[in-house]
Amino acid sequence: MTKILPFRAVRPQRAKAGLVATKSFEDYTEAEIRSILQYNPYSFLHILNPGYKFQHEITGGQRFQMVKNRYLEFREENSFIKDEKPAYYLYKIVSRETTCCGIIAAASAEDYENNLIKKHEDTIARRETLFKDYLKVVGFNTEPVLLTYPDNSKINEVIDQVMQTRAEYEFATVNREIHYLWKIDQVDLLKQIQEEFEQMPHLYIADGHHRSASSYLLAQESRKANPNHTGKEPYNFFMSYLISESNLNIHEYSRLITDLNGNTKEEFLIQLDEYFRIENHGMEVYKPQQKHHFNMYLDGEFYSLYLRKTNYEFGDSLTKLDPYILYKKVLQPILGIEDLRNDKRISYIHGKNDLIELKTRIDKGEFAVGFGMLPLSIDEIKETADEGLTMPPKSTYIEPKLLNGLTIYEFETN
Known part of the structure; x- marks a missing residue:
């Protein structure tokens, strides 16, 4: 039985979503990064590259703290808002080749520990620890782990129902993708989604093995440091994008x-x-x-x-x-x-x-x-x-x- 929970996401204001959203840092050339940082003050790259503000390259623990500082500035300027109620988030991407749709939710570090969330890749201990330390300092995670599950007709029914409503976000990117995000916070739909995942014996990591391992290390460390640990604290979970097996695109x-x-x-x-x-x-x-x-x-x-x-x-x-x-x-x-x-x-x-x-x-x-x-x-x-x-x-x-x-x-x- 897998535990997949709704959570209160911090999100961009609707008008700024397309400007905030970025690809992974490694997917840009240096020239592209410079251009985005210069001309787009709302880009999440300002958070990931905090030294730009001072025209200085920053590494190590100092960088972690400055990432947190830039993030807090975005929060203080109300570029980001935090949802009042826990929700699942339906995220759809339409490209020239494919369309995929999945649910963003909080997955359980305990399920990872107990091999209910299964992995197929080795991880490097040094990278696990580095990213765990990063998460601990900055206090947030913005890259969901990609988890997959067998196609499920009841979850598909919920997805189809939600997509009949207006999306919270709808914007295009320069590589001709269209991104949609819906917030799911209706009590009946939350219950239905959670119950369907609870009936699944396993989930599988498709992408994000190091992120999963680092989140698990953070949960272990935080559990030991908290004398009032209950198991319900946010550090016991990590953000995931759950997608049915038929929606995955696997390349060599x-x-x-x-x-x-x-x-x-x-x-x-x-x-x-x-x-x-x-x-x-x-x-x-x-x-x-x-x-x-x-x-x-x-x-x-x-x-x-x-x-x-x-x-x-x-x-x-x-x-x-x-x-x-x-x-x-x-x-x-x-x-x-x-x-x-x-x-x-x-x-x-x-x-x-x-x-x-x-x-x-x-x-x-x-x-x-x-x-x-x-x-x-x-x-x-x-x-x-x-x-x-x-x-x-x-x-x-x-x-x-x-x-x-x-x-x-x-x-x-x-």
């Missing part, structure tokens, strides 16, 4: 390697031949059509690699994943890539970007070889999580990617 990551680990082209192909049937497609772009098929670009030519299943032993769910197969049979033994997360010889391109980018970067000499594969399915992700296993880094690129600043979850840690 291509792998690019800087060199052939001392092998000639011919030596490399011969080693690949032990585990793969290889076909040369020349300049014709090849994309895999089924599982355990890979594309490779090497020395100006595209290749298809078909796994020789008679020479590969499938075991648990992890061994069946294409990112794992590529790592165990190519990247590690032939190309000498041990640490997929930190080795500087490997880079990644998510599958939304065309194979032409992979080809271009290799043709420029930045890399020697590149590999692609089909995206993983939600069933593969769930099976891996159910078995308590973790996928190789950069196994999935999952959308939607939400904007920052539309709903803010405030913690009380003392």
Whole structure:
């Protein structure tokens, strides 16, 4: 039984929502950030980049405190308001390719601890602690964890009903997306949504493993520091975006390697031949059509690699994943890539970007070889999580990617 609660969000005033909302800091170029900070005084980037006010770069704990200061200034100027009653928030994104819709709510850190919220990726302890410390200082979170659940007809009925009403926010972005947000605070609808989630045995993290882990660390630390702990304090929960499995868009990551680990082209192909049937497609772009098929670009030519299943032993769910197969049979033994997360010889391109980018970067000499594969399915992700296993880094690129600043979850840690 999973616990998903409404909460009192801090939100932009309706007229300012489109100006406040931003993509993740990492999704902008430096020039874009400078332009936004210069010309848009309402952008949430002013909070995330607090040193701009003083034209000075600030890092570490001092930055955390100044993020909080900028946030409090937005509150004091009434750019943000806090809802009077707990609510769920229905958030819909319409792009040129897809439409997705989900519910923003507070998920339970205890459910995360008890594996009712399941994960499929490893996290780095240093990053967990850093973000936990950040949350503790600033006192709020604006990036929901992306959680997924099986399609549910009753939740869909509520969503359809709410979308018949006027949205609290409706605005377009420069990348031609339209964003909608509805507030759900009617008692009957709150009860219906909560009861439906309570009947679900598990939820799965689609994106946001470090955010989940950091929120759990904050809950643990705050619990120990509070002699009057009840379990109902805001620090026991973290903001999440709950989206049905059919609304997820799962893409793959291509792998690019800087060199052939001392092998000639011919030596490399011969080693690949032990585990793969290889076909040369020349300049014709090849994309895999089924599982355990890979594309490779090497020395100006595209290749298809078909796994020789008679020479590969499938075991648990992890061994069946294409990112794992590529790592165990190519990247590690032939190309000498041990640490997929930190080795500087490997880079990644998510599958939304065309194979032409992979080809271009290799043709420029930045890399020697590149590999692609089909995206993983939600069933593969769930099976891996159910078995308590973790996928190789950069196994999935999952959308939607939400904007920052539309709903803010405030913690009380003392």
